Amino acid sequence: MVDIIKIKDADNVAVAVHDLPAGTQVLPGVTALQDIPQAHKIALTDIPKGGDVVRYGVTLGYAKDAIPVGSWINEHMLDLPQTPAVDHMEFGTNIVPVEDLPDPTRTTWMGYRNKVGPAGTRNLLGIVTTVQCAAGVVNVAVERIKKELLPKYPNVDGVVAVNHPYGCGVAIKAREAHIPIRAVTNLIRHPNFGGELMVVGLGCEKLTYDMVLPPEDITPDNTLTLQDYPGHDAMMDALLAMADKKLQKLNQRVREELPLSELLIGMQCGGSDAFSGITANPSAGYAADMLVKGGATVMFSEVTEVRDGVHLLAARCRDAAARDKLAAEMRWYDEYLEAGGVDRDANPTPGNKKGGLANIVEKAMGSIAKSGTAPIEEVLSPAEKPTRHGLIYAATPASDIVCGPSQLASGIGLQVFMTGRGTPYGLAAAPVIKVCSRNEMKQHWFDMIDVNAGPIATGEKTIADVGTELFELILDVASGVKEPYSDQYGFHNDICIFNPAPIT
Numbered sequence: 001m002v003d004i005i006k007i008k009d010a011d012n013v014a015v016a017v018h019d020l021p022a023g024t025q026v027l028p029g030v031t032a033l034q035d036i037p038q039a040h041k042i043a044l045t046d047i048p049k050g051g052d053v054v055r056y057g058v059t060l061g062y063a064k065d066a067i068p069v070g071s072w073i074n075e076h077m078l079d080l081p082q083t084p085a086v087d088h089m090e091f092g093t094n095i096v097p098v099e100d101l102p103d104p105t106r107t108t109w110m111g112y113r114n115k116v117g118p119a120g121t122r123n124l125l126g127i128v129t130t131v132q133c134a135a136g137v138v139n140v141a142v143e144r145i146k147k148e149l150l151p152k153y154p155n156v157d158g159v160v161a162v163n164h165p166y167g168c169g170v171a172i173k174a175r176e177a178h179i180p181i182r183a184v185t186n187l188i189r190h191p192n193f194g195g196e197l198m199v200v201g202l203g204c205e206k207l208t209y210d211m212v213l214p215p216e217d218i219t220p221d222n223t224l225t226l227q228d229y230p231g232h233d234a235m236m237d238a239l240l241a242m243a244d245k246k247l248q249k250l251n252q253r254v255r256e257e258l259p260l261s262e263l264l265i266g267m268q269c270g271g272s273d274a275f276s277g278i279t280a281n282p283s284a285g286y287a288a289d290m291l292v293k294g295g296a297t298v299m300f301s302e303v304t305e306v307r308d309g310v311h312l313l314a315a316r317c318r319d320a321a322a323r324d325k326l327a328a329e330m331r332w333y334d335e336y337l338e339a340g341g342v343d344r345d346a347n348p349t350p351g352n353k354k355g356g357l358a359n360i361v362e363k364a365m366g367s368i369a370k371s372g373t374a375p376i377e378e379v380l381s382p383a384e385k386p387t388r389h390g391l392i393y394a395a396t397p398a399s400d401i402v403c404g405p406s407q408l409a410s411g412i413g414l415q416v417f418m419t420g421r422g423t424p425y426g427l428a429a430a431p432v433i434k435v436c437s438r439n440e441m442k443q444h445w446f447d448m449i450d451v452n453a454g455p456i457a458t459g460e461k462t463i464a465d466v467g468t469e470l471f472e473l474i475l476d477v478a479s480g481v482k483e484p485y486s487d488q489y490g491f492h493n494d495i496c497i498f499n500p501a502p503i504t
């Protein structure tokens with residue numbers, strides 16, 4: 001039986017695969033001095049007071065007191081390192097050649113080609129509101145469209161209301177207002193909506209059509225203003241008539257065999273534990289490397305969960321432009337957190353700590369593993385669209401329900417979501433594949449978790465095994481051959497777009 005997992009040769013701690021009773025010899029010369037809970041850390045050497053505690057080859061913190069070999073190391077025994085500086089970061093010092101990445105087992109998938117940008121993984125009518133005031137009407141209309149119109153159009157997979165909290169009662173000219181406005185603008189053009197625009201406004205809101213659409217697209221075919229209609233029946237008739245026209249066009253779309261370069265997917269994690277960085281996230285990273293080698297675009301995010309590893313990301317930046325944008329996004333977020341009187345260590349949750357994560361440094365190192373090893377081709381602000389293929393870093397909040405919509409706005413056709421403690425999270429506009437970090441999680445939510453990376457911790461599977469399994473599932477789901485559990489049940493979260501600007 002495997003007792004501990006050590007990640008890098010330089011590590012002086014390892015993680016307990018299961019509860020280790022005092023007296024358990026885990027390695028020659030390393031015996032547990034006290035009971036060590038599952039997922040928590042054991043010292044593999046004597047660590048002097050002030051010495052580095054190293055996991056993932058990275059200093060998680062400094063020992064507050066001398067730590068004898070075999071000790072349990074918990075979050076109370078470490079001093080947190082300073083936030084790494086982002087000035088003068090070296091770039092391009094760790095560029096893994098594409099030929100060294102793992103080979104994809106398939107090089108094509110079945111998607112809906114778009115005139116511009118990545119292809120769709122689903123064929124959906126997306127109805128986007130310009131203000132939350134329209135959401136109630138749109139939700140009722142969507143239910144009627146699904147019931148009364150959708151059955152006539154067998155090639156259309158569904159109808160999605162893209163409601164969000166932005167649009168009015170906000171300082172629309174505020175310095176950071178461009179961030180939520182960009183999110184709405186890009187959500188309208190989501191690849192799964194096939195270029196068929198259906199934008200619904202109220203009529204008196206601050207977010208006007210010209211802020212989210214080019215002049216040529218502001219037509220009665222694409223926009224509908226609720227205040228223009230006399231009462232409920234006229235409003236519903238207009239919405240259904242507009243939807244019917246869009247559905248006719250969408251129904252002509254068919255899946256075709258496409259290269260992986262037409263695929264854009266996102267990665268994020270939520271409810272992490274100390275296994276996330278050993279099993280689920282490295283498996284996702286392996287799948288990401290396979291996708292990148294095949295020419296696909298893979299996005300990862302979550303600023304506070306990469307902040308402590310930013311120098312590792314800079315070393316993987318392809319060019320100075322990516323490094324400079326990375327530094328700028330980190331600076332922006334540092335100031336954003338500081339304005340709220342906190343720093344990046346406000347991120348870990350009680351559940352994270354119970355799951356063995358000592359601090360934000362340890363959480364970040366596990367989180368970064370989802371990006372695999374490929375070079376970072378481009379760094380994006382929240383809700384920006386990539387202009388390059390390969391691995392992309394999009395600097396969004398780590399909050400699951402904000403990161404998801406930000407990545408959607410960036411155009412992801414699918415998201416892979418790693419979890420240690422479990423969440424039913426899902427998105428209506430793009431399928432979400434759930435990967436769990438522990439066998440216990442899969443046993444608990446056997447019919448809600450799509451991929452179990454737990455067998456990596458117990459030595460029954462390798463990262464390559466689960467990574468390849470995940471790669472196959474990503475292509476099957478993207479191709480419409482399989483549906484993840486969240487879509488089977490319709491577990492879909494609200495579209496909480498990131499709005500750092502003032503609300504009035």
Ligand code: CA
Nearest residue numbers: 269398399400
């Ligand atoms: Ca997250």
